[in-house]
Amino acid sequence: MLSNQWTEELPISGIKKFRTVSGGxxxxxxxxxxxxxxxxxxxxxxxSADFYQGEIAGLKAFEEANVTAPRVIANGQIEGDxxxxxxxxxxxxxxxxxxxxxxxxxxxxxxPNGKFGFDQPSTGSDLTYDNAWCDTWRELFVDxxxxxxxxxxxxxxxxxxxxxxxxxxxxxxxxEELSQHQSKPSLLHGDLWGGxxxxxxxxxxxxxxxxxxxxxxxxxxxxxxxxNAFNDNFYQAYQEVYPLxxxxxxxxxxxxxxxxxxxxxxxxxxxxxxxxxxxxxILSHS
Numbered sequence: 224m225l226s227n228q229w230t231e232e233l234p235i236s237g238i239k240k241f242r243t244v245s246g247g248x249x250x251x252x253x254x255x256x257x258x259x260x261x262x263x264x265x266x267x268x269x270x271s272a273d274f275y276q277g278e279i280a281g282l283k284a285f286e287e288a289n290v291t292a293p294r295v296i297a298n299g300q301i302e303g304d305x306x307x308x309x310x311x312x313x314x315x316x317x318x319x320x321x322x323x324x325x326x327x328x329x330x331x332x333x334x335p336n337g338k339f340g341f342d343q344p345s346t347g348s349d350l351t352y353d354n355a356w357c358d359t360w361r362e363l364f365v366d367x368x369x370x371x372x373x374x375x376x377x378x379x380x381x382x383x384x385x386x387x388x389x390x391x392x393x394x395x396x397x398x399e400e401l402s403q404h405q406s407k408p409s410l411l412h413g414d415l416w417g418g419x420x421x422x423x424x425x426x427x428x429x430x431x432x433x434x435x436x437x438x439x440x441x442x443x444x445x446x447x448x449x450x451n452a453f454n455d456n457f458y459q460a461y462q463e464v465y466p467l468x469x470x471x472x473x474x475x476x477x478x479x480x481x482x483x484x485x486x487x488x489x490x491x492x493x494x495x496x497x498x499x500x501x502x503x504x505i506l507s508h509s
Contacts, residue, residue, distance in 0.1 A: 225253070225266070232301045233308065235262065254311060261311040262296060270305040272298055277343040278307065281413070281435030288332035288410055290325065291429040312429055317422030319453060323460030325428045326415070326443065330465055334408035334437035339363040341436040345413065349489050350375050360406035360439045364477070365397050372484045381487055381495075393502050396509040397477050401439075404474065408437035415443040416482075417452025441471055445478025449497075476505050 230238060237258035244254050244263075251266040267274050275298055285292040293309040300306070334340075340356035340363055350371060357363040373390050376382040382390075412419065413434030420430050444461070447453050480501045486494040 229301055229304075233264075233306070234297045234299075235308070255308075261313075263293060263309050263311045265307040265309070267305040269303055272300040272305050274305040274346075275307040277341075277346055277435070278433060280341070280343045281433030282309065284332075284410055284435050285329070285430065285433065288329055290329045290332075290410075291423070291427060292433070293429075293431050312421060312431070313424050315422050315424035315426060317426040317428055319457040320460035321426070322420060322422075322428040322453070323457040324464050325430070326412070326457075327461045327464035329412070329430070330409040330440035330443070332410040334410075337408065339406070339408045339436075339438050345434050345436065350485075354436050359401075360404075360408070361398060361401040363436075363438060364442070364481075365394060365401065369394065369397070369481060369484075372481070372488060375488055376484065379488070381492065386499075389499075389502050389506075393480070393505050396505055400470070400474060400477075400509075404439075404468065404470070406439040409440040411436050411438050411440065411443050413443070415447045416450055439474075440465070441467065441474050442478045442481075444471075445475035446482045448475060449479050449482045473505070473508055476501055476508075480505065 225241060230241065233255075235255070235257055238255060239258065240254075240256040242254040242256075244252050249267075251268070253264040253266070255262040255264050265275070279295050279298060282292055282295050286294060293312060296308040296310060298305075298307050336356065338356040338358060339360050341354040344354055345352040352368055352371065354363075355367065357367070373382070373387065373394075377387055412430055413436050414432065415430075419432045420428060422428055444458075444467075447457075480498065483494050483497045483501060487498055
């Protein structure tokens with residue numbers, strides 16, 4: 224628990240209660256009640272305030288796109304710890320179809336410069352991507368992300384020659400497919416799994432914990448498939464609002480593979496079976 228001296232430096236007054244809550248596997252997280260409002264506090268020990276710049280930029284992009292999400296209240300450093308104070312969203316229940324429509328609406332908000340990337344790096348996993356602006360989605364996804372992931376798995380001896388050779392075959396399929404596909408730089412959540420959405424007390428959906436970038440919208444949907452957290456109503460409603468282009472079934476596998484590789488890098492070989500099955504599936508349908 225945080226000390227009274229630490230909490231006194233927060234830029235809010237009238238604090239009544241602190242409660243430790245789930246904040247994922249990256250941050251210490253707290254619910255903070257004051258006389259006026261309730262907040263969500265994220266803390267990263269022994270890091271500078273700019274640790275949260277990517278998340279802040281993502282939340283502000285959501286706000287500009289009119290996507291329901293927490294709003295940034297304050298960010299700084301206290302006693303050598305980075306913190307981010309955001310609005311607290313009260314949980315309720317709702318419909319997956321409404322969530323699908325919200326994601327489709329977010330994906331219709333496009334990059335202001337017409338390119339793929341983001342102004343802040345991605346630091347949501349054990350590997351940082353700089354999100355450097357690119358003219359094509361293929362460059363950003365294959366060259367910047369997938370190749371970096373593959374190289375890291377090799378460096379850690381989580382992959383060996385066999386896996387690297389198979390990846391090179393998959394890489395060729397991805398390059399060919401994405402070079403032909405007409406991508407648009409949509410605002411993406413960047414980490415759209417079941418733990419990063421909720422429904423509010425009025426039943427409306429909300430997104431949080433973004434790893435935002437501007438990229439092909441199929442990226443979010445491919446990531447969303449990995450842990451089966453979204454039902455058919457979600458995908459049907461999405462398609463009704465913003466239909467996917469022909470051939471999307473194969474491309475979604477690229478992004479499921481990405482998330483599985485991220486998990487191998489972070490958690491080890493427990494996810495390697497999923498990686499192998501997905502690569503085999505991509506190659507068998509190429």
